[in-house]
Amino acid sequence: xxxxxxxxxxxxxxxxxxxxxxxxxxxxxxxxxxxxxxxxxxxxxxxxxxxxxxxxxxxxxxxxxxxxxxxxxxxxxxxxxxxxxxxxxxxxxxxxxxxxxxxxxxxxxxxxxxxxxxxxxxxxxxxxxxxxxxxxxxxxxxxxxxxxxxxxxxxxxxxxxxxxxxxxxxxxxxxxxxxxxxxxxxxxxxxxxxxxxxxxxxxxxxxxxxxxxxxxxxxxxxxxxxxxxxxxxxxxxxxxxxxxxxxxxxxxxxxxxxxxxxxxxxxxxxxxxxxxxxxxxxxxxxxxxxxxxxxxxxxxxxxxxxxxxxxxxxxxxxxxxxxxxxxxxxxxxxxxxxxxxxxxxxx
Amino acid sequence: xxxxxxxxxxxxxxxxxxxxxxxxxxxxxxxxxxxxxxxxxxxxxxxxxxxxxxxxxxxxxxxxxxxxxxxxxxxxxxxxxxxxxxxxxxxxxxxxxxxxxxxxxxxxxxxxxxxxxxxxxxxxxxxxxxxxxxxxxxxxxxxxxxxxxxxxxxxxxxxxxxxxxxxxxxxxxxxxxxxxxxxxxxxxxxxxxxxxxxxxxxxxxxxxxxxxxxxxxxxxxxxxxxxxxxxxxxxxxxxxxxxxxxxxxxxxxxxxxxxxxxxxxxxxxxxxxxxxxxxxxxxxxxxxxxxxxxxxxxxxxxxxxxxxxxxxxxxxxxxxxxxxxxxxxxxxxxxxxxxxxxxxxxx
DNA sequence: ATCCTCCGTGTAATCGATTCCACGAGGAGG
DNA sequence: CCTCCTCGTGGAATCGATTACACGGAGGAT
Numbered sequence: 001x002x003x004x005x006x007x008x009x010x011x012x013x014x015x016x017x018x019x020x021x022x023x024x025x026x027x028x029x030x031x032x033x034x035x036x037x038x039x040x041x042x043x044x045x046x047x048x049x050x051x052x053x054x055x056x057x058x059x060x061x062x063x064x065x066x067x068x069x070x071x072x073x074x075x076x077x078x079x080x081x082x083x084x085x086x087x088x089x090x091x092x093x094x095x096x097x098x099x100x101x102x103x104x105x106x107x108x109x110x111x112x113x114x115x116x117x118x119x120x121x122x123x124x125x126x127x128x129x130x131x132x133x134x135x136x137x138x139x140x141x142x143x144x145x146x147x148x149x150x151x152x153x154x155x156x157x158x159x160x161x162x163x164x165x166x167x168x169x170x171x172x173x174x175x176x177x178x179x180x181x182x183x184x185x186x187x188x189x190x191x192x193x194x195x196x197x198x199x200x201x202x203x204x205x206x207x208x209x210x211x212x213x214x215x216x217x218x219x220x221x222x223x224x225x226x227x228x229x230x231x232x233x234x235x236x237x238x239x240x241x242x243x244x245x246x247x248x249x250x251x252x253x254x255x256x257x258x259x260x261x262x263x264x265x266x267x268x269x270x271x272x273x274x275x276x277x278x279x280x281x282x283x284x285x286x287x288x289x290x291x292x293x294x295x296x297x298x299x300x301x302x303x304x305x306x307x308x309x310x311x312x313x314x315x316x317x318x319x320x321x322x323x324x325x326x327x328x329x330x331x332x333x334x335x336x337x338x339x340x341x342x343x344x345x346x347x
Numbered sequence: 348x349x350x351x352x353x354x355x356x357x358x359x360x361x362x363x364x365x366x367x368x369x370x371x372x373x374x375x376x377x378x379x380x381x382x383x384x385x386x387x388x389x390x391x392x393x394x395x396x397x398x399x400x401x402x403x404x405x406x407x408x409x410x411x412x413x414x415x416x417x418x419x420x421x422x423x424x425x426x427x428x429x430x431x432x433x434x435x436x437x438x439x440x441x442x443x444x445x446x447x448x449x450x451x452x453x454x455x456x457x458x459x460x461x462x463x464x465x466x467x468x469x470x471x472x473x474x475x476x477x478x479x480x481x482x483x484x485x486x487x488x489x490x491x492x493x494x495x496x497x498x499x500x501x502x503x504x505x506x507x508x509x510x511x512x513x514x515x516x517x518x519x520x521x522x523x524x525x526x527x528x529x530x531x532x533x534x535x536x537x538x539x540x541x542x543x544x545x546x547x548x549x550x551x552x553x554x555x556x557x558x559x560x561x562x563x564x565x566x567x568x569x570x571x572x573x574x575x576x577x578x579x580x581x582x583x584x585x586x587x588x589x590x591x592x593x594x595x596x597x598x599x600x601x602x603x604x605x606x607x608x609x610x611x612x613x614x615x616x617x618x619x620x621x622x623x624x625x626x627x628x629x630x631x632x633x634x635x636x637x638x639x640x641x642x643x644x645x646x647x648x649x650x651x652x653x654x655x656x657x658x659x660x661x662x663x664x665x666x667x668x669x670x671x672x673x674x675x676x677x678x679x680x681x682x683x684x685x686x687x688x689x690x691x692x693x694x
Numbered sequence: 695a696t697c698c699t700c701c702g703t704g705t706a707a708t709c710g711a712t713t714c715c716a717c718g719a720g721g722a723g724g
Numbered sequence: 725c726c727t728c729c730t731c732g733t734g735g736a737a738t739c740g741a742t743t744a745c746a747c748g749g750a751g752g753a754t
Binding site: 069 | 433443457
């Protein structure tokens, strides 16, 4: 592979001039610039990003450590992150933690070793020593979706509280009273928050959330299935199950079908995170949609701010309820009064 | 960030000794090694991968350029590629081409600039100049899923021919005669092959594949929807639509629902690529499943062989038909005789 | 006792870029 | 005509690692 020296030799100038010509430095004569460009062309020269990074101490690369690539929500997030980063001249290296703290650590370490300019993390757990250390050491960092309390890092996330209230109002309006939740891991903020929001919303209607109606999941399909089976085995099963993410909702659907039961006739289902497939399941699933694209964009912008040495503000965007048929057929009128916008979506 | 010099100073040895101690070089005294390790510990030193890459001319990084990250098939592929690469001590940088040749080119260029050790590509088109140039220049490269004819690069892919025959046999057994296909882009090998396989299989039953029953899609949901609408507008619409990938099947489902029609009563649907969601759609979709995990693994192994300077053989793995309910209810007996294994899957 | 070998270590070159500093030529101003 | 500044350019240091080569000392063979 041709190096800058080869280009210099071909153009009959020094490497300094080649570098300047290629980086748009003002004091290069038009003649020299032209010769350099011609040499670059004939040799098919491309600057070595590794060497450049070593010298300039910046890689123009962002690291993104997400909890689970197979989860469509995170896939979409990753995609929007990459898009925005590309627009800003950065590349993105994605690390898939698969909801495993050890893997998350592995990726954080690898990315730091590669001297990425900034790190975007959706933490799987309460924060590994390596990550906390990185945050303290001053690595530009931003949390997306999930975060770790007590760490001075901007957080870009979606607030589902209002949407969960809308969901409970919707369910209440449909006549449902026994509502259960498949929770995410308590080690994650989203795992805790969604349960809290659900409990609060229920309380507003004077409904209880008994322990038997809180199933402990891990944001993966298998746990959704197991928890739902547990619910169905209860002497008094819930009328509706609310899954704290889309994968656990999928597992719940599995469990219901495996018993030969139907949604929503035998049991209702709602999910946090809306994904394209929910339109096509039998029946279409009522879900809480996050503004995923905007979250990705905002996260990258905040991170780039941090890299530039500025503050980089936290951002919280509202989620919204998307009503479909999985909790029972609405009767055609608004099922509840709510100040926040509720989109009715029927395929 | 602490560098090797700091470690050397702290341990009271030279940088050469530090490097040797850290890389397991035999001629380092136990005493020196211990002092180095202690210094590394107190300073929290981590080797700078950028500097190492520059010197050793290897990044221990693989590039993966895929056609569309939002497609669950490619997501799973990416995941298995990363897993196998990690097991072999490599990192993976994923580039999402979004079925756009220009984006594909952008990623290939960026990855090459970063001096990745090898490139895994699922080409979006017939091969951009940049990619062909890279292949010729001797960059270790392997095609996965799709490939470009006439280029001397190993191909790791799945052969769906037998499975497509099984599918047509299944459809024929159910009494269907008017079969249509939503094809992928003719610029891709998978786009062409699946149509060819379908046509051949039909011919074996004396069935025609009229031009009106070949819809041109682009592997994205929108095109599946448009093409299906076209089929439904035909004076004699097909009895079954076979989508050449899962996203176009999703679009087809959309189109059918939008008309208020039902699958499979009004029109049957089958898809190439099986994904978890097909179990949960209404109705569950009959699909051709590729051994995605194995493909990813094999691709990485072939690429690593190439990097090591060895040949790196092409691999072709068979796909298999997974019968569900979207083409009509099987009557409970084997719908056809087939030498290859057919799994019956009902949720 | 002497010489050779081997072991542990350090010095310095190197990878491919960027960038500080110096230098020569040419133009402007006195 | 001399001085000073500006502009374009080249030489060389630098980033942080790896590694060839040199060297001193210890131990074994004769």
